[in-house]
Amino acid sequence: MAQARISAGRSIAAHAVLITYTLIALFPVFVILINSFKSRKAIFAEPLALPTRETFDLIGYTTVLKQGDFFGYFQNSMIVTVASLFFVLLFGAMAAFALSEYRFRGNLLTGLYLALGIMIPIRLGTVAILELMVASGLVNTLMALILVYTAQGLPLAVFILSEFMKQVSDDLKNAGRVDGLSEYTIFFRLVLPLVRPAMATVAVFTMIPIWNDLWFPLILAPAESVKTITLGSQVFIGQFVTNWNAVLAALSLAILPVLVLYLIFSRQLIRGITAGAVK
Amino acid sequence: MGALTLTGVTKSFGTVNVIKGVDLTVQEGEFCVFVGPSGCGKSTLLRIIAGLEDATAGEVAINGRRVNEVAPARREIAMVFQSYALYPHLTVRDNMGLALKQAGVARADITASVDRAADMLALGPLLDRRPAELSGGQRQRVAIGRAIVRRPRLFLFDEPLSNLDAALRVATRIEIARLHRQLGATMIYVTHDQIEAMTLADRIVVLRAGKVEQVGAPMELYNNPVNTFVAGFIGSPQMNFLKAGALGMRSDTMGVRPEHIALSRDSGQIAGTVSHVEKLGGETLVYVNTPTQGLLTVRLFGEHDYAVDETAYLTPDPARAFHFDADGLRLRQGG
Ligand SMILES: Nc1ncnc2c1ncn2[C@@H]1O[C@H](COP(=O)(O)OP(=O)(O)OP(=O)(O)O)[C@@H](O)[C@H]1O
Ligand SMILES: [Mg+2]
Numbered sequence: 334m335a336q337a338r339i340s341a342g343r344s345i346a347a348h349a350v351l352i353t354y355t356l357i358a359l360f361p362v363f364v365i366l367i368n369s370f371k372s373r374k375a376i377f378a379e380p381l382a383l384p385t386r387e388t389f390d391l392i393g394y395t396t397v398l399k400q401g402d403f404f405g406y407f408q409n410s411m412i413v414t415v416a417s418l419f420f421v422l423l424f425g426a427m428a429a430f431a432l433s434e435y436r437f438r439g440n441l442l443t444g445l446y447l448a449l450g451i452m453i454p455i456r457l458g459t460v461a462i463l464e465l466m467v468a469s470g471l472v473n474t475l476m477a478l479i480l481v482y483t484a485q486g487l488p489l490a491v492f493i494l495s496e497f498m499k500q501v502s503d504d505l506k507n508a509g510r511v512d513g514l515s516e517y518t519i520f521f522r523l524v525l526p527l528v529r530p531a532m533a534t535v536a537v538f539t540m541i542p543i544w545n546d547l548w549f550p551l552i553l554a555p556a557e558s559v560k561t562i563t564l565g566s567q568v569f570i571g572q573f574v575t576n577w578n579a580v581l582a583a584l585s586l587a588i589l590p591v592l593v594l595y596l597i598f599s600r601q602l603i604r605g606i607t608a609g610a611v612k
Numbered sequence: 613m614g615a616l617t618l619t620g621v622t623k624s625f626g627t628v629n630v631i632k633g634v635d636l637t638v639q640e641g642e643f644c645v646f647v648g649p650s651g652c653g654k655s656t657l658l659r660i661i662a663g664l665e666d667a668t669a670g671e672v673a674i675n676g677r678r679v680n681e682v683a684p685a686r687r688e689i690a691m692v693f694q695s696y697a698l699y700p701h702l703t704v705r706d707n708m709g710l711a712l713k714q715a716g717v718a719r720a721d722i723t724a725s726v727d728r729a730a731d732m733l734a735l736g737p738l739l740d741r742r743p744a745e746l747s748g749g750q751r752q753r754v755a756i757g758r759a760i761v762r763r764p765r766l767f768l769f770d771e772p773l774s775n776l777d778a779a780l781r782v783a784t785r786i787e788i789a790r791l792h793r794q795l796g797a798t799m800i801y802v803t804h805d806q807i808e809a810m811t812l813a814d815r816i817v818v819l820r821a822g823k824v825e826q827v828g829a830p831m832e833l834y835n836n837p838v839n840t841f842v843a844g845f846i847g848s849p850q851m852n853f854l855k856a857g858a859l860g861m862r863s864d865t866m867g868v869r870p871e872h873i874a875l876s877r878d879s880g881q882i883a884g885t886v887s888h889v890e891k892l893g894g895e896t897l898v899y900v901n902t903p904t905q906g907l908l909t910v911r912l913f914g915e916h917d918y919a920v921d922e923t924a925y926l927t928p929d930p931a932r933a934f935h936f937d938a939d940g941l942r943l944r945q946g947g
Pocket of ligand 2: 654655656
């Protein structure tokens with residue numbers, strides 16, 4: 334009895350904390366959303382009010398959709414994010430598998446070297462990266478961004494995934510070897526499905542900073558045809574006047590795809606087919 | 613030429629020497645059991661035979677062919693793991709058929725082989741389920757079925773029953789014995805369990821710290837252990853080791869199995885007090901604390917009423933006693 338009451342109390346406290354945190358985290362998003370549907374005057378008059386019949390205005394969205402190649406930007410962001418994510422997950426998982434599965438000289442050192450990237454921000458190397466991209470003729474291409482973001486995402490991916498891969502049953506992998514599966518099949522068919530929740534976690538952590546990044550698009554790919562949505566939205570922020578309707582509308586639209594990707598991955602977080610593999 | 617020959621096999625992990633030179637020949641069709649205390653290298657040795665671990669030195673030959681450089685899948689072996697290790701995303705049928713599919717066997721032949729193995733193990737109704745939908749015992753039967761389907765020259769079992777409960781363990785043990793008779797294949801079986809070792813084995817290999825202590829038929833090890841380690845390891849409850857000097861004998865240690873000590877309330881060679889009694893129905897185990905020899909175990913058949921703290925006298929049967937020298941080696945002429 335006492336046990337049950339204590340845990341109920343704890344669970345209420347935990348939920349209170351989590352709900353508070355959720356509200357705080359969602360508040361700016363909420364403000365952006367409601368204001369994106371208001372007229373300019375209403376935004377400044379009462380920023381926290383919901384749009385009413387008088388203040389409701391779609392001017393922000395029409396501006397965004399008319400001015401600039403908004404869908405192009407959108408597409409660029411999508412390509413960069415999805416491609417980087419794909420490479421980070423693929424190479425990250427492969428490196429993690431090698432580090433956790435095989436004993437070879439320098440295993441530990443390689444792991445540490447790869448983990449170093451977690452602590453050293455990639456932006457410190459911006460100048461060198463720019464020189465490299467100029468030299469290889471990749472400036473103003475989406476490829477430049479994909480390469481940089483892949484490099485940026487790999488350290489954390491390798492670090493997290495190798496921890497999870499160490500926990501995959503050795504017996505299962507060995508059973509595969511005795512049955513004649515190649516190391517690639519063992520990796521793709523046996524190990525990857527079992528670390529899917531970890532992959533989803535890595536995907537979420539990798540995806541958000543890429544989608545939101547302004548730094549590298551501005552430096553490496555500022556041309557109109559390869560602008561990402563974050564960079565594209567900047568046209569509405571002027572030195573003297575800022576078109577707040579348009580900025581808010583662009584931001585609201587930019588939330589959508591991340592939300593969709595997040596929903597896809599978070600389903601994987603919850604799922605898991607480990608049960609029944611080993612005792 | 614045996615089904616399996618190990619010659620001077622050693623294995624080191626870094627600087628740690630885990631297998632320290634093992635020579636062993638297993639005959640065609642033999643059921644060979646590896647026993648030994650935890651960490652003595654049983655699993656490592658089995659993995660070396662399977663090819664999942666490389667031997668640091670020495671040669672592994674299966675059916676007369678050196679296989680040190682041969683991949684596990686090409687050694688004509690099948691392995692059953694302690695943790696079942698079924699593929700979670702495949703049905704029972706696909707789990708069992710995967711190795712044949714990898715080997716490029718025609719689909720109809722795979723189906724036939726799987727069905728035959730499923731018949732042997734009564735797995736028919738489970739063929740379309742996934743591992744998650746099976747009980748522990750069923751999973752282990754599937755794992756055994758997966759091994760049978762491949763028709764290997766050599767079966768390797770690594771403590772296959774240790775995750776099962778007592779009743780299932782007995783049932784599966786009998787099933788494995790039946791399979792061995794039916795298939796006539798060579799089997800190597802690792803276990804901690806005395807009873808599994810004694811009941812299944814044609815030959816038992818006792819390992820200690822990476823070395824073979826003794827190889828022999830179960831009864832040979834029981835009746836003729838070469839040293840105190842084997843004598844203490846085979847047989848349950850453990851053999852009593854007495855200081856032979858105190859009994860007026862020339863050997864250093866005298867080993868007597870609990871069933872070879874007579875217990876009396878009135879007179880005997882060694883006096884002591886009863887410290888604990890375990891009644892198991894068919895037999896009674898009496899633990900007697902003696903001032904000269906420490907705690908000794910006596911195994912009596914049937915039901916006996918000894919009270920704790922009661923005085924009791926023990927008399928070892930000299931004809932059934934084993935004598936060992938100071939290094940624990942067996943002396944053939946009793947002291
Ligand atoms: N990959 C490894 N790296 C380093 N040491 C290892 C490795 N695998 C096993 N060992 C060591 O080798 C020794 C033998 O291990 P092994 O698993 O063969 O023991 P075992 O006899 O099967 O024990 P158990 O009965 O507990 O299963 C142990 O001391 C273990 O710590
Ligand atoms: Mg083991």
